[in-house]
Amino acid sequence: MRTQRQVVDYSLQKRAVLRELLAARVGTYDVCDASPYLKNAARFHGEPTEERCPICRSENLIHVHYIYGDELKQSAGQARTRAELSVLAMTLREFQVYVVEVCPGCDWNHLVEQFLLGRDGLAGGAEDGLEREAVSGSSAPAGSTSRRRREAQR
Ligand SMILES: [Zn+2]
Numbered sequence: 001m002r003t004q005r006q007v008v009d010y011s012l013q014k015r016a017v018l019r020e021l022l023a024a025r026v027g028t029y030d031v032c033d034a035s036p037y038l039k040n041a042a043r044f045h046g047e048p049t050e051e052r053c054p055i056c057r058s059e060n061l062i063h064v065h066y067i068y069g070d071e072l073k074q075s076a077g078q079a080r081t082r083a084e085l086s087v088l089a090m091t092l093r094e095f096q097v098y099v100v101e102v103c104p105g106c107d108w109n110h111l112v113e114q115f116l117l118g119r120d121g122l123a124g125g126a127e128d129g130l131e132r133e134a135v136s137g138s139s140a141p142a143g144s145t146s147r148r149r150r151e152a153q154r
Helices: 011-022 036-045 070-075 082-091 126-136 140-153
Strands: 005-009 047-052 060-068 095-102 109-117
Touching: 011 109, 036 060, 036 095, 060 070, 060 082, 082 109
Parallel strands: none
Antiparallel strands: 005 109, 047 060, 060 095, 095 109
């Protein structure tokens, strides 16, 4: 998606869980625990994938996209299809998407990735970039002085 940004990939964490499972340090009971809500979301809003479930190897994984953000109001925390995400991405400034993979067979589930969508990701002015940099700084005064220092060094 065009406005996709700040992607965080969770495949390392997933591999770690699968390693633990192989080593029998955790049981399938601990990782195949998809809630009824998650399974419903997968059924009604999920996107089928070509990827086989790493646990039971009998079903393909389904990706569920959960959306979060102030602009979403009462829709925050709900699942949306990819088509709906594209529409929201052109309507809202910024919202967070969490992608969860679910196996409809054995209830395996894991976070795949998270990213931001929204119009703020479209080629915006420099002003916009500065705004976001200020927000991501740990404390405003320190952040602004270090930025000023960086600019002075240029
Ligand atoms: Zn499975």
